[in-house]
Amino acid sequence: MRKRRRSETGPKIGLVLIGLYFLVPLVSTGAFSFWEGGNRYGLRAYVALVHEQQLWQSLGLSLRLAIETILVGLVILVPAVFWMNLRVQRLRALFDFVSVLPFVVPPIALVAGLTALYRGPSWFVGTANYLVVPYVILALPYTYRALEVGMRALDLRTLTEAAQSVGAGWLSIMFRVIVPNLSTALIGAALLTIAIVMGEFTFANILLFNTFAVYINYVGQTAATEAAALTLLSFLITWLAMLGVLLTGRGQVQIGGAR
Amino acid sequence: MGYLEVEGVAKSFGPAKVLSDVSLALEEGEFVSLLGPSGCGKTTLLRIVAGFEEPDRGTVRLAGTEITAEPPAKRQMGMVFQAYSLFPNMTAEENIRFGLKVRRVDANEQAERAQELLELVGLMQHRGKYPHQLSGGQQQRVALARALAIRPLALLLDEPLSALDAKVRVQLREEIRRIQQETKVTTIFVTHDQEEALSISDRVVVMHQGQLSQVGTPAAIYGEPDNIFVARFVGAVAELPAEVVDGTEGIVELFGRKVRAARAQGMAAGTRIYFLLRPETVRVGPEGANGGLDGTIAGRTFFGALTSLRIELADGHGSVTTAMPSDQAGELTPGARVSVSWADDAPRILRRE
Ligand SMILES: Nc1ncnc2c1ncn2[C@@H]1O[C@H](COP(=O)(O)OP(=O)(O)O)[C@@H](O)[C@H]1O
Numbered sequence: 001m002r003k004r005r006r007s008e009t010g011p012k013i014g015l016v017l018i019g020l021y022f023l024v025p026l027v028s029t030g031a032f033s034f035w036e037g038g039n040r041y042g043l044r045a046y047v048a049l050v051h052e053q054q055l056w057q058s059l060g061l062s063l064r065l066a067i068e069t070i071l072v073g074l075v076i077l078v079p080a081v082f083w084m085n086l087r088v089q090r091l092r093a094l095f096d097f098v099s100v101l102p103f104v105v106p107p108i109a110l111v112a113g114l115t116a117l118y119r120g121p122s123w124f125v126g127t128a129n130y131l132v133v134p135y136v137i138l139a140l141p142y143t144y145r146a147l148e149v150g151m152r153a154l155d156l157r158t159l160t161e162a163a164q165s166v167g168a169g170w171l172s173i174m175f176r177v178i179v180p181n182l183s184t185a186l187i188g189a190a191l192l193t194i195a196i197v198m199g200e201f202t203f204a205n206i207l208l209f210n211t212f213a214v215y216i217n218y219v220g221q222t223a224a225t226e227a228a229a230l231t232l233l234s235f236l237i238t239w240l241a242m243l244g245v246l247l248t249g250r251g252q253v254q255i256g257g258a259r
Numbered sequence: 260m261g262y263l264e265v266e267g268v269a270k271s272f273g274p275a276k277v278l279s280d281v282s283l284a285l286e287e288g289e290f291v292s293l294l295g296p297s298g299c300g301k302t303t304l305l306r307i308v309a310g311f312e313e314p315d316r317g318t319v320r321l322a323g324t325e326i327t328a329e330p331p332a333k334r335q336m337g338m339v340f341q342a343y344s345l346f347p348n349m350t351a352e353e354n355i356r357f358g359l360k361v362r363r364v365d366a367n368e369q370a371e372r373a374q375e376l377l378e379l380v381g382l383m384q385h386r387g388k389y390p391h392q393l394s395g396g397q398q399q400r401v402a403l404a405r406a407l408a409i410r411p412l413a414l415l416l417d418e419p420l421s422a423l424d425a426k427v428r429v430q431l432r433e434e435i436r437r438i439q440q441e442t443k444v445t446t447i448f449v450t451h452d453q454e455e456a457l458s459i460s461d462r463v464v465v466m467h468q469g470q471l472s473q474v475g476t477p478a479a480i481y482g483e484p485d486n487i488f489v490a491r492f493v494g495a496v497a498e499l500p501a502e503v504v505d506g507t508e509g510i511v512e513l514f515g516r517k518v519r520a521a522r523a524q525g526m527a528a529g530t531r532i533y534f535l536l537r538p539e540t541v542r543v544g545p546e547g548a549n550g551g552l553d554g555t556i557a558g559r560t561f562f563g564a565l566t567s568l569r570i571e572l573a574d575g576h577g578s579v580t581t582a583m584p585s586d587q588a589g590e591l592t593p594g595a596r597v598s599v600s601w602a603d604d605a606p607r608i609l610r611r612e
């Protein structure tokens with residue numbers, strides 16, 4: 001009995017240490033964001049930020065890019081993963097391999113590759129929309145995994161054939177049968193993508209677009225307390241996205257995975 | 260000329276030949292079962308009829324039109340699958356309406372048709388439930404209703420009962436038969452369960468290794484098997500090796516004695532045969548009774564109304580099973596010595612290679 005209790009304290013201490021490792025910088029950042037010089041504390045940094053035009057522009061840009069990335073990623077991946085699971089399961093290993101490539105290839109190599117390919121219509125190449133290309137690639141491992149898990153949980157073949165036998169075409173099958181049953185997976189993929197795009201710095205900075213992460217970096221070099229406030233804000237966005245992933249995932253368990 | 264016809268169909272998956280030269284014709288409104296052991300190609304044949312597999316050779320015709328190359332969605336055949344196949348995001352009623360919805364049938368008509376079918380399968384009070392809130396039997400009823408909603412030209416069922424427990428299975432198979440007779444839809448029902456096939460079909464098709472072994476009414480399949488595979492697969496049977504002695508009189512030699520067998524008439528003397536006895540034709544009497552084969556009771560199984568006995572024949576001549584009403588099986592316990600007899604016209608005779 002005593003022995004067992006002792007063995008439980010070890011992990012607990014470990015958890016507390018890890019918690020501190022994450023919390024202390026956050027709390028310090030938070031405290032710093034309220035500092036107004038000397039020993040005065042207040043909301044000045046936040047007030048200044050709220051009035052900063054550039055913040056809203058960069059935040060808006062990043063959100064727009066996140067949504068575009070989600071749409072482009074899903075439009076490509078949903079049919080691809082569906083087809084792989086339904087007809088060419090032997091390609092699964094290849095799909096798995098390709099999906100983790102973004103982890104293996106350093107972002108800087110991707111940027112170099114992309115700049116070499118800097119061609120196309122001006123509404124695309126000349127604008128921040130161009131970032132959607134690397135962002136889809138960055139989000140690929142997460143989107144793919146979410147879809148793959150979601151589709152494997154369905155008996156795709158039987159559902160597809162049941163729909164075909166009563167006369168459904170591919171569009172009906174996709175939008176009335178497959179996608180509605182993937183809602184949890186799709187929401188998960190979308191929220192992860194938001195978290196990634198909101199925090200992405202390398203591509204945007206090198207390609208000279210003023211996204212949220214780039215703006216945070218810029219503020220950090222010019223106004224320290226405002227940068228701390230911004231950092232907290234961006235953490236909050238990421239956390240909300242993660243919380244969303246957790247909650248929708250839990251919802252699925254509660255209804256027995258049937259919906 | 261039949262209503263639904265399969266002609267000369269062959270199918271291989273890689274090197275594995277799954278169907279070879281299968282031909283079958285159903286009359287309109289007929290209920291035909293495909294019966295065979297697992298792996299004999301039943302599902303593959305059904306999927307070729309449904310359009311989910313393309314045959315390597317041969318044709319499928321429906322109401323006089325060749326449909327071999329038609330995609331499944333164009334064939335208007337309702338299908339019920341072995342696995343639960345309801346759309347998890349839709350209620351029972353929405354599942355039933357799905358086929359009408361994708362055909363852009365008017366909404367009022369959809370609702371009416373769904374109502375009709377919910378009543379037909381007895382699920383009116385469950386119309387608003389999602390699949391995970393329904394039992395296995397209820398899910399298969401909804402699947403049946405969904406298949407029937409489109410007024411299919413043919414109904415295809417692939418072992419729809421195999422995931423259900425025994426009692427529900429019997430109930431639902433009777434209901435399937437009732438519904439089929441009410442709607443008069445031409446039906447192919449795949450099963451590996453002979454009792455299921457015999458009890459609900461107009462005709463049974465016994466399949467073996469990708470070929471049709473025998474096609475006939477349930478009574479004919481059970482009573483007059485064409486070959487030893489069908490005799491063994493459908494019902495229990497004792498096979499005793501014998502040889503025809505006199506084809507005009509119908510006399511065969513069985514374990515060294517001459518026995519009359521009406522069905523051996525017309526066979527050439529010297530033909531090696533199987534002498535087949537179904538359990539219900541076997542009579543058990545006291546040891547040494549006139550004309551019987553002596554043996555010892557080796558096993559006894561109680562099935563409620565019936566009791567089955569396995570009788571080991573003397574001199575290592577194999578065994579015979581019999582089934583009798585349980586109240587008549589009192590003294591016949593393992594170890595008892597008995598004799599086995601039968602009516603002259605009871606044994607089925609099949610050529611033995
Ligand atoms: N898509 C397929 N690819 C390869 N082999 C298959 C495929 N479908 C069925 N088979 C094989 O064909 C044989 C018959 O299968 P099936 O028609 O499902 O038999 P049954 O329904 O009578 O059990 C089996 O040996 C099975 O493994």
Ligand SMILES: [Mg+2]
Nearest residue numbers: 301302303418
């Ligand atoms: Mg099968």
